Amino acid sequence: xxxxxxxxxxxxxxxxxxxxxxxxxxxxxxxxxxxxxxxxxxxxxxxxxxxxxxxxxxxxxxxxxxxxxxxxxxxxxxxxxxxxxxxxxxxxxxxxxxxxxxxxxxxxxxxxxxxxxxxxxxxxxxxxxxxxxxxxxxxxxxxxxxxxxxxxxxxxxxxx
Amino acid sequence: xxxxxxxxxxxxxxxxxxxxxxxxxxxxxxxxxxxxxxxxxxxxxxxxxxxxxxxxxxxxxxxxxxxxxxxxxxxxxxxxxxxxxxxxxxxxxxxxxxxxxxxxxxxxxxxxxxxxxxxxxxxxxxxxxxxxxxxxxxxxxxxxxxxxxxxxxxxxxxxxxxxxxxxxxxxxxxxxxxxxxxxxxxxx
Numbered sequence: 001x002x003x004x005x006x007x008x009x010x011x012x013x014x015x016x017x018x019x020x021x022x023x024x025x026x027x028x029x030x031x032x033x034x035x036x037x038x039x040x041x042x043x044x045x046x047x048x049x050x051x052x053x054x055x056x057x058x059x060x061x062x063x064x065x066x067x068x069x070x071x072x073x074x075x076x077x078x079x080x081x082x083x084x085x086x087x088x089x090x091x092x093x094x095x096x097x098x099x100x101x102x103x104x105x106x107x108x109x110x111x112x113x114x115x116x117x118x119x120x121x122x123x124x125x126x127x128x129x130x131x132x133x134x135x136x137x138x139x140x141x142x143x144x145x146x147x148x149x150x151x152x153x154x155x156x157x158x159x160x
Numbered sequence: 161x162x163x164x165x166x167x168x169x170x171x172x173x174x175x176x177x178x179x180x181x182x183x184x185x186x187x188x189x190x191x192x193x194x195x196x197x198x199x200x201x202x203x204x205x206x207x208x209x210x211x212x213x214x215x216x217x218x219x220x221x222x223x224x225x226x227x228x229x230x231x232x233x234x235x236x237x238x239x240x241x242x243x244x245x246x247x248x249x250x251x252x253x254x255x256x257x258x259x260x261x262x263x264x265x266x267x268x269x270x271x272x273x274x275x276x277x278x279x280x281x282x283x284x285x286x287x288x289x290x291x292x293x294x295x296x297x298x299x300x301x302x303x304x305x306x307x308x309x310x311x312x313x314x315x316x317x318x319x320x321x322x323x324x325x326x327x328x329x330x331x332x333x334x335x336x337x338x339x340x341x342x343x344x345x346x347x348x
Binding site for chain 2: 083
């Protein structure tokens, strides 16, 4: 699995200025690297709030990345709708998909993997899967660069 | 108690060059008081998300003063935003318009209407500058101090609820608002 420093180097290289996050047990392993990074870490209390905070950052000219678990994305739908479709902002997200690896081999009853991609797409976000257990540092940098470079809102579905 | 217009007139007289983010019923009044590129009508909005939007602006542009005019219904949808705001040494002031109602939906009562100590909630969240005003005269007298100082602030205004008002609309399309705001704050 990619470690925190590798992922955070990729976030920095992609040009993100802020990470607005609510960690889960997988994303949370990036905490030390994020704290030490030149990317500013912002800690909201809820995922919809994270999206609105990122919207304000984008209005002010910053380039934030929102990193949340899919359960929080499910809660944040209206904020996503507003930021992306009312304000027209190119919101960028990493959505951690809990239980994805176990789901692929039929070893979990967790329904998060079932709903994550359809719901991200339901809000009109192009979604790309990323497997941090199979990818190397170069692949991670490429995925983050592609996410950052798009002039549209987009999400990276981070298989956990 | 004061009317919404009285509350906003005082704010307009004291906002200086701060960005003012308005929501819901305030959007129906504010453009008649101020309609500059630094006035951002957050409509259409996602209820509860005005404070984080204002905080994001301030984090993106260090030193930029931001006032977020938020209703009690909106704030109650996202009380955690006060805790988030309190973490940052930014000149963001929340002006709470507390009328006890979901005004734009016809005037239904919000949870805890008339009972909630919003100043206490703000203090408990860690916001250092907190004030409350029951009347327009008191707000006129205290506005300069309430809006001054550094770091996050919270102003609780007790406002008369009004039913039967037309649903507010933003003074111009969102894309134009964003373009004007970004030019005004140097975010282009």
